[in-house]
Amino acid sequence: MKIVVCIKQVPGTHEVRIDPETKRLVREGVEAIMNPFDTYALEQGVLLREAHGGEVIALSMGPKKAEETLREAIACGADQAILLNSRAFAGSDTWATSYALSMAIKKIGDVDLVICGKQAIDGDTAQVGPGIAAHLDLPQATNASAMGEVTDTTANVTRMHEDGYDICEVDLPAVVTVVKDINSPRIPSLKGRMAARKAVITVWNEEDISADPKLLGLDGSPTRVVETNPPPARHSNTMVIEGEPQECAKKLVHELRIRTLV
Amino acid sequence: MQHHIANKIYHVEVLPPKQNSEKLDEDLERFDMKYRMVLDAGYCVCITDNSMGHLAFQGTELIEELDLPVDSDQIMIHLNTFHSKEDFDGILTTCIDRGVQHLLVVSGDGNERLPRLEPEEIGYPEVTVVTSVELLKYIEREYPGKFNLGVAFNPYEPEQHEFEKLQRKVDAGAKYIITQPLIGRNEIVDKMKGRFKLPVVVEAWMSKKLHLLSECVGYEIDENIEYDPIAALQNLHEIYPDCGVYLALLGYKTQFPLLKDIWV
Numbered sequence: 001m002k003i004v005v006c007i008k009q010v011p012g013t014h015e016v017r018i019d020p021e022t023k024r025l026v027r028e029g030v031e032a033i034m035n036p037f038d039t040y041a042l043e044q045g046v047l048l049r050e051a052h053g054g055e056v057i058a059l060s061m062g063p064k065k066a067e068e069t070l071r072e073a074i075a076c077g078a079d080q081a082i083l084l085n086s087r088a089f090a091g092s093d094t095w096a097t098s099y100a101l102s103m104a105i106k107k108i109g110d111v112d113l114v115i116c117g118k119q120a121i122d123g124d125t126a127q128v129g130p131g132i133a134a135h136l137d138l139p140q141a142t143n144a145s146a147m148g149e150v151t152d153t154t155a156n157v158t159r160m161h162e163d164g165y166d167i168c169e170v171d172l173p174a175v176v177t178v179v180k181d182i183n184s185p186r187i188p189s190l191k192g193r194m195a196a197r198k199a200v201i202t203v204w205n206e207e208d209i210s211a212d213p214k215l216l217g218l219d220g221s222p223t224r225v226v227e228t229n230p231p232p233a234r235h236s237n238t239m240v241i242e243g244e245p246q247e248c249a250k251k252l253v254h255e256l257r258i259r260t261l262v
Numbered sequence: 263m264q265h266h267i268a269n270k271i272y273h274v275e276v277l278p279p280k281q282n283s284e285k286l287d288e289d290l291e292r293f294d295m296k297y298r299m300v301l302d303a304g305y306c307v308c309i310t311d312n313s314m315g316h317l318a319f320q321g322t323e324l325i326e327e328l329d330l331p332v333d334s335d336q337i338m339i340h341l342n343t344f345h346s347k348e349d350f351d352g353i354l355t356t357c358i359d360r361g362v363q364h365l366l367v368v369s370g371d372g373n374e375r376l377p378r379l380e381p382e383e384i385g386y387p388e389v390t391v392v393t394s395v396e397l398l399k400y401i402e403r404e405y406p407g408k409f410n411l412g413v414a415f416n417p418y419e420p421e422q423h424e425f426e427k428l429q430r431k432v433d434a435g436a437k438y439i440i441t442q443p444l445i446g447r448n449e450i451v452d453k454m455k456g457r458f459k460l461p462v463v464v465e466a467w468m469s470k471k472l473h474l475l476s477e478c479v480g481y482e483i484d485e486n487i488e489y490d491p492i493a494a495l496q497n498l499h500e501i502y503p504d505c506g507v508y509l510a511l512l513g514y515k516t517q518f519p520l521l522k523d524i525w526v
Contacts, residue, residue, distance in 0.1 A: 039375075184346065184377040185375070186346075187281065187317060187375060187376070188281065189323055190320075190323045190324065191320075191323065191327060193286065193319075194327065195280075197286075231515045261473045
């Protein structure tokens with residue numbers, strides 16, 4: 001199988017700051033990490049390759065610094081990595097980003113499966129995976145919590161919903177976005193880290209992927225961020241249990257029971 | 263382990279490079295240097311396992327990748343519950359292949375990126391969570407006679423609870439005990455020594471920053487307190503002449519050269 005795993009480098013912090021002028025994320029001085037959901041996508045790709053053979057290609061779009069994350073992907077088992085890097089990509093929204101990624105996937109060619117994390121933790125849109133499917137006119141299965149039998153032509157996917165899950169069979173090639181329940185991502189080995197440092201990361205620009213410049217960057221982005229606001233503070237509901245230890249323990253068990261936590 | 267105590271062999275903790283190291287080459291070089299220093303001095307190298315939940319490379323992979331020499335009696339690998347079954351068995355198999363005998367088996371500190379062994383996969387479905395006790399039983403069952411297993415003892419936990427836990431660990435196959443860092447005499451450790459007739463290794467805190475132990479000991483240690491780690495180590499030897507000593511956060515430039523004149 002030829003599997004492409006889309007990976008995004010994101011700020012490794014929960015305290016995301018927005019530049020009030022540009023309305024973009026402030027990335028300077030913030031540790032960059034692989035988007036946590038993408039680690040599950042990568043692991044799924046590696047597991048499928050281990051089971052069926054083939055190769056896993058990690059694909060990312062971003063600044064040069066994103067090479068670090070692609071090297072991490074190689075350390076975790078990806079066979080090769082491609083970075084889309086050019087000024088033409090800057091300012092792309094999810095539609096333009098998914099267009100660029102889809103053009104890169106076309107250039108890679110003969111791809112059986114594209115796997116993405118369900119969303120990135122910085123933008124939280126969950127639109128890029130489905131966007132790639134739309135641009136490539138491929139079937140998609142989002143929020144996959146498990147993958148069953150995979151053949152040359154189909155994949156069995158369990159999709160998670162708020163109310164439960166459904167099991168579907170999707171024709172390949174397809175795009176699958178995954179949630180955290182799907183596997184336990186491996187920690188890179190030292191051997192993997194050493195190999196990743198020596199790996200050559202392929203860098204493509206808009207010409208390499210034959211992309212229409214008008215569909216990239218700000219020009220190719222139909223959405224604009226006009227205003228950002230922090231989410232409303234969550235109301236904490238803290239209950240203090242007072243009394244003798246035995247009495248407290250009894251009350252605690254009662255409270256846990258009525259919430260069906262024990 | 264009694265042999266280590268009789269021969270005044272220090273247990274020296276060597277922290278492996280972290281997974282997110284930005285200077286991996288330097289860190290590997292430093293690890294290599296410390297490892298060989300400890301070995302050459304005739305002490306026992308103790309390699310931690312994702313200590314404090316910080317992701318770091320495994321002792322076994324460092325030994326393999328750096329092709330470090332192994333003297334069966336001079337290396338101790340820490341091993342905790344935060345592994346996949348495959349990795350866990352892989353570590354044990356590498357230990358056997360490389361001749362590592364001494365393991366310090368602990369429950370460990372988790373990290374959201376680390377998997378945790380499930381009771382069912384190591385054959386103990388009756389427990390809700392795998393602890394060092396199940397690890398000991400598993401290792402004894404699957405790799406009988408291959409390892410010399412040690413366990414941790416925390417004198418800062420409620421006494422009865424900790425003694426019960428230690429009893430379970432001893433019943434499961436523990437052959438020696440290593441304490442949490444001690445600052446002078448500790449009555450609970452004294453009691454433990456009287457009750458469990460196993461070799462005991464006391465941990466010496468070799469950082470000048472004693473306040474970093476606040477969380478461990480359960481009370482606030484003043485940040486400005488003056489602490490002389492070498493004097494504290496000498497004191498521990500006087501208090502516990504029949505125990506081994508485990509050195510945490512040892513300074514390799516200034517403290518290491520002094521060791522040879524301390525435990526004589």
